[in-house]
Amino acid sequence: MTKVRTQDLLDRFTLEIVAGHDGVHREIFTSDIARPGMEMAGYFKYYPSERLQLLGKTELSFFLELSHEQKKDRAMQLCTDVTPGIVITRGMDVPEEFVEAANEAGVPIMRSPYKTTRVISRLTNYLETKFAPFTAVHGVLVDIYGVGVLITGQSGVGKSETALELVKRGHRLVADDSVEIRQEDFDTLIGNSPPLIEHLLEIRGLGIINVMTLFGAGAVRSHKRITMIINLELWDQNKQYDRLGLEEETMRIMDVEVPKSTIPVRPGRNLAVIIEVAAMNFRLKRMGINAAEEFSERLTNMIGENQEGVNKGGFYSDM
Structure with a gap:
């Protein structure tokens, strides 16, 4: 299977690396992309940490309303040893708590100027192609x-x-x-x-x-x-x-x-x-x-017409 690293995303797409420069060579193992909405609320029981994480306007707006301690906790739990990277869309500012947690854990945070749906579509298509059978x-x-x-x-x-x-x-x-x-x-x-x-x-x-x-x-x-x-x-x-x-x-x-x-x-x-x-x-x-x-249909019709003519001829001969 083709190996895909976070650096490949930086090379192919218009992404700016903001933090976690030490982790640009982390390997990506799945084409699935996660939007950690439930995780922002503090529920990490089923957190897919091995996936590329994508934060859009909704996730960051919720994050900014948390207290300072909650922000640090969420950022630290999102940045794990196996997380290949975090993508911030719409060119939004990256909260300081995320920058600190990413630098400490070596998780690259990348920023894209494009809308969330467009970024998801392009990244998914690229990864699906790379991981295709x-x-x-x-x-x-x-x-x-x-x-x-x-x-x-x-x-x-x-x-x-x-x-x-x-x-x-x-x-x-x-x-x-x-x-x-x-x-x-x-x-x-x-x-x-x-x-x-x-x-x-x-x-x-x-x-x-x-x-x-x-x-x-x-x-x-x-x-x-x-x-x-x-x-x-x-x-x-x-x-x-x-x-x-x-x-x-x-x-x-x-x-x-x-x-x-x-x-x-x-x-x-x-x-x-x-x-x-x-x-x-x-x-x-x-x-x-x-x-x-078309030929088969023509042949069938011709056979049917001939058969019909034979039947009619036989009927009149009996009369």
Whole structure:
């Protein structure tokens, strides 16, 4: 799992550190953020001390109405050995009691000029991304007309060569050989390339090529949501392949079921064009246009009309 420290928040967001400079390297273990309202009232029985604490206008307004002794007590109990940090929103002044307790315990207090809801949203999204479930698969990820297509298959089947042809046709490479995938939310998979091989493509007999250098910055992407999977396999004469497109196959990656199509590979087939059309057809299905279902409906109607004609002919012949 990716490690996130308080210093990472200072580097990424517009945060000013006010106190507790010694604790900027404290590690954050959860994406949950706490707003210690009950704790301000003195109830610390279920205080989630391991979470990032966020104090907005409501919490600080209540805190300022407490007596000096109560303020010191609340501040000391909020600043524990495991608390990764405290964020003050709206650019509000930090009470002296908090500054003293934070410096003593080494808990960094950070201040943001933005509204509380906005700060919570940005911090939560960032932490959720960092702590999202993660895996890696062997394949190639390409952005085709806005559709994130993960191309899988056995080594040597032609995945990288197909990706090269797709890039030449104006599409964008995300990752080759190894695709790092993280699950954001319950149904979203985001794929990216490992930093070591980012923008690189391996072509057997040619070697490593840099796609961005050869084709420009418009030919690559840093990450892309995976919405469909194309599995390439060598043509098997004994296997029955789907010829209508009515069968919907899926592949499970972590907790997400992703639509999957299997394309047999044999000499003479233009895989890049087939995958390109598959991506366009996927977009049409999302828009409610399914050619396979339309054909099936036409066939059913034609069979029904023919059957009706046969029945009528038989009735008149009996007369």
